[in-house]
Structures are given as structure tokens and as C-alpha cells.
Amino acid sequence: MTASQTPTTAEELRGVGLRVTAARVALLETVRDGDHLGVEAIASGVRDRVGHISLQAVYEALHALTAAGLVRRIEPAGNPARFEGRVGDNHHHVVCRSCGAVADVDCAAGEAPCLTASDDHGFSVDEAEVIYWGQCPDCSTATSS
Numbered sequence: 001m002t003a004s005q006t007p008t009t010a011e012e013l014r015g016v017g018l019r020v021t022a023a024r025v026a027l028l029e030t031v032r033d034g035d036h037l038g039v040e041a042i043a044s045g046v047r048d049r050v051g052h053i054s055l056q057a058v059y060e061a062l063h064a065l066t067a068a069g070l071v072r073r074i075e076p077a078g079n080p081a082r083f084e085g086r087v088g089d090n091h092h093h094v095v096c097r098s099c100g101a102v103a104d105v106d107c108a109a110g111e112a113p114c115l116t117a118s119d120d121h122g123f124s125v126d127e128a129e130v131i132y133w134g135q136c137p138d139c140s141t142a143t144s145s
Contacts, residue, residue, distance in 0.1 A: 016068040026050045027061045031071050032085030036093075036102035042083060076102070076131050092130040098139035105132060 009028050010020045018024065023046060030045030031037060037045070043058045062083060065071040069088070075081045076095045082102055092105040117125055135143065 012070060016070060018064060018068055022050045023053050023057060024061050024065070026053075027058065028065060028070060028085070031065075031083050034084075036074065036082040036084050038080050038082055074102070074131075076133075090127050092128075092132065094132040094134065096136035096139055097133055098135050098143070101136045101138075103136075105130075 007015065009025045013020045013024055013028070026046045026049035027042060030042050030049065034041065034045065039055065039058060039062070042062070043053060043055055046053050046058060062071060062073070066073050066083070070085075072084050072087045073081055074084065074093060076093070079095070079100055084104075086104060090107065092107070094103050094105050095101070117123075117128075
């Protein structure tokens with residue numbers, strides 16, 4: 001592979017020490033093609049690509065991919081876990097209180113970890129997780145109508 005080529009999904013899995021399976025490839029591609037997907041939506045996407053897969057297998061693969069840093073898990077308070085393929089840039093999220101829609105938000109200010117704590121209590125901060133809450137445009141329009 002030359003420096004200009006993007007690694008395949010299988011190469012990425014091997015690169016983090018994971019065994020390459022059709023289910024893992026399909027799961028990673030489903031997460032990357034999706035938009036903050038829940039487990040049921042991911043399972044459906046994987047089934048569309050490779051056929052049957054148990055929900056337990058989806059959970060296990062998500063755990064492995066998250067631990068390896070290929071997938072990011074977000075869990076806004078009061079909402080089920082969502083998964084995304086955008087990793088490594090310490091971006092944040094905005095969540096609709098009405099419908100649960102989730103969107104990415106780039107860093108609030110400055111360099112990673114994007115925010116400076118008013119008192120870091122001596123911690124060496126390397127990541128900040130911020131969730132903005134409100135209503136998405138569709139729900140705002142529906143509420144005002």
C-alpha cells in the first residue's frame with residue numbers, strides 16, 4: 001500500500017489487531033455510512049450487507065471496535081447509546097430534546113481538548129466531551145406552528 005492510498009476496512013481492522021470478519025467489516029462500514037446510529041439500526045445495516053447477525057454479536061463487535069478506537073460511542077443522558085465513525089478529533093454533539101436527533105459540533109474554542117476547565121484539579125486534561133441540548137430545526141418549526 002502506498003502512502004496515497006486509503007487503507008481498506010480490513011486493513012484498518014488488522015492494523016489495530018482485530019481479526020477481520022465479514023460482520024466486523026460490514027459493521028464498521030455501516031457505522032461510517034450512518035449518522036449516530038443506535039444498535040438496532042446498526043444491526044439492520046449489517047444484516048442488509050451480510051445476512052443474519054445476532055444482536056449480541058453486534059454488541060460484541062461494537063465493543064471491540066470502540067475499544068480499538070475505530071468507532072466512538074456517545075450516550076447522551078436519557079438516550080440509548082449511539083455510535084459514529086468520526087473518531088480522534090474530540091468533536092462534540094448537539095442533541096434535540098424532542099426527537100433525539102444528534103449532530104456533530106466542532107470544537108467550541110481553541111485546540112484539543114477544545115475547552116479549558118475552570119479548575120482542572122491537577123488533572124492533565126486530554127479530552128473534553130460536550131453535549132449541547134436544544135431543539136432541531138424540524139422540532140422547533142413544529143413547536144412554533
